[in-house]
Amino acid sequence: MAEPFVHLSVLGEESPEALVIRPDGLYVDGTFGRGGHSRRILAKLAPEGRLIAFDRDPEAVRAAAEIDDARFRIVHAPFSTMAEELARLGVAAGEVDGVFLDIGVSSPQIDDASRGFSFRFEGPLDMRMDTTTGVTAAEWLNTTDEKTIRRVIDLYGEERFAGPIARAIVARRAEKPFATTGDLADLVASVVPRNKKDMGQHPATRTFQAIRIEVNRELEELRTALNAAGRLLAPAGRLAVISFHSLEDRIVKRFFDRAAHPERDLDPRLPIPVSKLPKPAFVDVERIRPSEAECAANPRARSAILRAGTRTAEPWTNIEV
Ligand SMILES: C[S@@+](CC[C@H](N)C(=O)[O-])C[C@H]1O[C@@H](n2cnc3c(N)ncnc32)[C@H](O)[C@@H]1O
Incomplete structure (x- = not known):
C-alpha cells in the first residue's frame, strides 16, 4: 500500500547505503514523512537492528502506524528534540549508529490544500508542519x-x-x-x-x-539537530542529510566543513604544535547528487543534495552554523 511513496523518496537507494554501517545497529530517521526512507533502512537491518523515526506532523505519525515491525517506532516530536526524546527511550549520547534527515516539506503536505503550503491550491493559510x-x-x-x-x-x-x-x-x-x-x-x-x-x-x-x-523555524531546527546528532553518534556512526535549497545546504555544508577541519577555525598566527591541533569530529565527508535517471523520473530530486560523514571518537563540542 505504501509502495508509491517508496518510489518517490529522493535518493532512495543512496541514502540507506550512506547511513547503515552495521545491520544490527540503532538508527534514527528524523523525518519519517510517509516512511519511504524508513522502509528502505529497515530492509537493510538485521533482526537485532532498531530504527526510531520522528516527525512533527501528526499525519505522518498516523501513517507510520502502517509499519508493523518490532524493530521500528515513531515519535511525534520535532527532530531538534531527538536527544531528549531518545534519552526518554533509554538511548544515551554516543549510542546511535546513524542519523538521517530528509528535510523540508513532503509531497502529501504540499498537495493537501487544507495545509496551506501551496499557492496552487486555495486553502487556509496555515503552513505549520505540526x-x-x-x-x-x-x-x-x-x-x-x-x-x-x-x-x-x-x-x-x-x-x-x-x-x-x-x-x-x-x-x-x-x-x-x-x-x-x-x-x-x-x-x-x-x-x-x-x-x-x-x-x-x-x-x-x-x-x-x-x-x-x-x-516552522526550519533553520533553527536543522542547526540544533545537526549538533544533537554529533553528540548522539557512536564512533564510526554516520550522519546523512538531504537538503533541497541553498539555505539548508549551506548550513549542512558548513557544519561538516567545520567538524572535519576544526584547525581552520584557529588563528593561523598562534604557534600551536601539530600534536595539539584539534582533531576532526567527522571524516569521510561526501556529497551525493541524484542520478540523471532519478531527476528525469522525479523532478523534485533535481535540487536535492545528500551530504554524509562518519563520526570519529573525538568528544563533541557544539558547532555554530
Ligand atoms: C521530505 S519529507 C520526508 C520524506 C520521507 N523521507 C519519505 O521517504 O517519505 C520531510 C518530513 O519531515 C518532517 N519534518 C520537517 N521538519 C521537521 C522537524 N524539524 N522535526 C520533525 N519532522 C520534521 C515533515 O513533517 C515531513 O513529513
Whole structure:
C-alpha cells in the first residue's frame, strides 16, 4: 500500500547505503514523512537492528502506524528534540549508529490544500508542519511588524522585492486580515513582476518558501539537530542529510566543513604544535547528487543534495552554523 511513496523518496537507494554501517545497529530517521526512507533502512537491518523515526506532523505519525515491525517506532516530536526524546527511550549520547534527515516539506503536505503550503491550491493559510502547536502563517502575517516580514522574505526567500511585498502585506491586512493561500498569492502577484527568465515560476514561490521556513523555524531546527546528532553518534556512526535549497545546504555544508577541519577555525598566527591541533569530529565527508535517471523520473530530486560523514571518537563540542 505504501509502495508509491517508496518510489518517490529522493535518493532512495543512496541514502540507506550512506547511513547503515552495521545491520544490527540503532538508527534514527528524523523525518519519517510517509516512511519511504524508513522502509528502505529497515530492509537493510538485521533482526537485532532498531530504527526510531520522528516527525512533527501528526499525519505522518498516523501513517507510520502502517509499519508493523518490532524493530521500528515513531515519535511525534520535532527532530531538534531527538536527544531528549531518545534519552526518554533509554538511548544515551554516543549510542546511535546513524542519523538521517530528509528535510523540508513532503509531497502529501504540499498537495493537501487544507495545509496551506501551496499557492496552487486555495486553502487556509496555515503552513505549520505540526498542526497541534504554534502560530499559523496567517496569524504570523497579521501580527508581525513590517521590518520583520521584510527581513524574513529577504533572508529565507532570497526575494528581491521583499520591501514592496512587506509594505503591501501591512497595507492589505489593515483592510482585511489574511486568511487563505489565495489572499497571499494574489497580493504577491500584484507586487512582483513575472520572472521573464522563468515564466513558469509563480511570483509568490519565494515568499511562500520564506514564510514556511519562519513559521516552522526550519533553520533553527536543522542547526540544533545537526549538533544533537554529533553528540548522539557512536564512533564510526554516520550522519546523512538531504537538503533541497541553498539555505539548508549551506548550513549542512558548513557544519561538516567545520567538524572535519576544526584547525581552520584557529588563528593561523598562534604557534600551536601539530600534536595539539584539534582533531576532526567527522571524516569521510561526501556529497551525493541524484542520478540523471532519478531527476528525469522525479523532478523534485533535481535540487536535492545528500551530504554524509562518519563520526570519529573525538568528544563533541557544539558547532555554530
Ligand atoms: C521530505 S519529507 C520526508 C520524506 C520521507 N523521507 C519519505 O521517504 O517519505 C520531510 C518530513 O519531515 C518532517 N519534518 C520537517 N521538519 C521537521 C522537524 N524539524 N522535526 C520533525 N519532522 C520534521 C515533515 O513533517 C515531513 O513529513
